[in-house]
Amino acid sequence: xxxxxxxxxxxxxxxxxxxxxxxxxxxxxxxxxxxxxxxxxxxxxxxxxxxxxxxxxxxxxxxxxxxxxxxxxxxxxxxxxxxxxxxxxxxxxxxxxxxxxxxxxxxxxxxxxxxxxxxxxxxxxxxxxxxxxxxxxxxxxxxxxxxxxxxxxxxxxxxxxxxxxxxxxxxxxxxxxxxxxxxxxxxxxxxxxxxxxxxxxxxxxxxxxxxxxxxxxxxxxxxxxxxxxxxxxxxxxxxxx
Numbered sequence: 001x002x003x004x005x006x007x008x009x010x011x012x013x014x015x016x017x018x019x020x021x022x023x024x025x026x027x028x029x030x031x032x033x034x035x036x037x038x039x040x041x042x043x044x045x046x047x048x049x050x051x052x053x054x055x056x057x058x059x060x061x062x063x064x065x066x067x068x069x070x071x072x073x074x075x076x077x078x079x080x081x082x083x084x085x086x087x088x089x090x091x092x093x094x095x096x097x098x099x100x101x102x103x104x105x106x107x108x109x110x111x112x113x114x115x116x117x118x119x120x121x122x123x124x125x126x127x128x129x130x131x132x133x134x135x136x137x138x139x140x141x142x143x144x145x146x147x148x149x150x151x152x153x154x155x156x157x158x159x160x161x162x163x164x165x166x167x168x169x170x171x172x173x174x175x176x177x178x179x180x181x182x183x184x185x186x187x188x189x190x191x192x193x194x195x196x197x198x199x200x201x202x203x204x205x206x207x208x209x210x211x212x213x214x215x216x217x218x219x220x221x222x223x224x225x226x227x228x229x230x231x232x233x234x235x236x237x238x239x240x241x
Contacts, residue, residue: 016041016042018042025049032226040065043067043071045069068091093120098123105159123152124163125152153176162183170207204217
């Protein structure tokens, strides 16, 4: 399946709250104050390693769509089995590394299909921590922008639903990959938020206008005095634009 570019944040929340915590108790303390109708949740490597699949199942039971951000990258058979097991947790979305190649991504797709569930399957193109010099260090002479586009096109050809990309790449990818390809964008800061350690800040409205499908937001919500109020304010910002 190919994900439909979401049109109504009231029925398909655009915000994915990043649960960047080291333990389940801290994550659940935040989650109990959030509304599953207004956001989804991202569980990454640190929290999953600390809390395991039980936490994911708890979040799903509470009605949240969970993006399991483990970025699988291995031989095709291993990735297929990992994706199948992950999908059985009832998650909404999971990801692999596009640099694993078409065969690996197709195996991931088959693993998801075997699970009996139907989460979105997306791929990471180039990590947002990498720049042109980083690509050169690993032997890639292509420009960063073109390398991202090539990996995104490979992802689409392998039958996946979308990619994780930076906000500055969304317009290019939307142009070449169409309106229905899912683009998940990290590094989002509301208009009134501090930049923290982000050097290139993009607001939720700007990211959506550039073509993003879903926005991963962490500290502006998780470190707010009232996380639910912060979440609601961002949703109002999106809906009023």
